[in-house]
Amino acid sequence: MEITLRADGSKHRLAVDPRTTLLDALREGLGIWGPKKGCDHGQCGACTILLDGKRVNSCLALAVAHDGAEIITAEGLATDGELHSMQRSFIENDAFQCGYCTPGQIVSAVGMLGEVEAGWPSHVTSDVSGGEVSLTDEEIRERMSGNLCRCGAYANIVPAIREAAEGERLT
């Protein structure tokens, strides 16, 4: 089946088997290697992309069901050759070891900050009927629980995300 995807700012027409996931369409069809195939079952988060602005597991989304979608991967976060503030913060905080989960972590963190900005509560938000959400380390850990890091770089991932969030608030 023929579908159209707008991926990292470029429009593509591609022919896909109905079984193709967005992850395979991006990697095999378009050569966008940022989203990683970790578990391929929605458990690890390495394949996280922004789909029409929302972070999702691209391994569980069938490409044919998302014809016309706007997709951003880790490779599309940079603008005019400048790394995204989240990417810079991961580098500055040494927030990875092997790097396999990193594109998914970074895209997930960017999507997650959008959710916080929209006032979405989380499982650790003490009062869901309350107003503002403050981004404590506990909130970051809970909201990022869909991204696993087998190297265990969490100790630096949490501060990297906190710093990027604080930086965005300052600018």
Added chain:
Amino acid sequence: MKPFRYDRAGDISGAVATLAREPAGAFLAGGTNLVDLMKLGVVEPDVLVDVRRLTSPAIEDLPDGGLRVGAAVTNSELAADRRIRCRYPVLSQALLSGASGQLRNLATTGGNLLQRTRCAYFYDTTTPCNKREPGTACSALEGCNKDHAILGASRHCVATHPSDMAVALTALDAVVHVEGPAGGRAFPITELYRLPGQEPERDTTLEHAELITAVDLPPLGFSSSSRYRKVRERASYAFALVSVAAALQVQDNVVRDARIALGGVAHKPWRAHKAEDALRGRPAVEETFRVAAQAELADAAPLRDNAYKVPLAGNVMTRTLLDLVEAR
């Protein structure tokens, strides 16, 4: 993955008519559970009828003060909705305790209700499973069954229902709207689910090609005094060992009314009518809550590895009710 045909109908009646002609077909919405099961060969539909863009993605106010949730509303949007958070906090909390941010952004209300059990034998196509292949056997009955049911199971199946959202909806007396080949109907969510009996392959009472289009939350005077408590093996991103959804109305330190449902203990979200009956008119103190929990769990029939769920369910029920009293 077995090849299948992908079909996108123009409207709900078209989707229902298409699937009615395809006995081995299935509806597709967010796909977070179905696509996974297809990759594993656990389910092998030959046609997928995509309904994600057909049912409503909106949460609407009803004239009676309740809310109507369209089947395509994502788990994230439902959990974040101001009206849900203020009027039905138990539902928001249940949703937020399930899955991950990424999954909640894809998963829909209709699909969440219809997700399949996470019994490891159901997922493992090399083992017998009556739910996956009727008439084989239940591998969990004598196998590793620490995650399995303590209430309402049969010797044909001891699986539990995995949804957190459905537990909250069961406590809230939600009403499910479906469209099918024979027309539309609406019924309480407790009539959507069934116990395994001799037909564990049927999770629900839906007929083939019946599509969930919306879920109504009736107005409940005390639903703002509600909460969800979930116990699991990790701090986050895991299915419930036991969970409790409860709403409590207390006046002059006496329980006027209560709604309680349990997750992780049965083939369906377990409405705790016996506990509710044991609460009404009694003092709102720990002793009352313990007695009520025991009334509900008196029929529990634990397996080799899951006897821990009986005291756990009792303690979680008691603690949740105490939390609601203390939060007043």
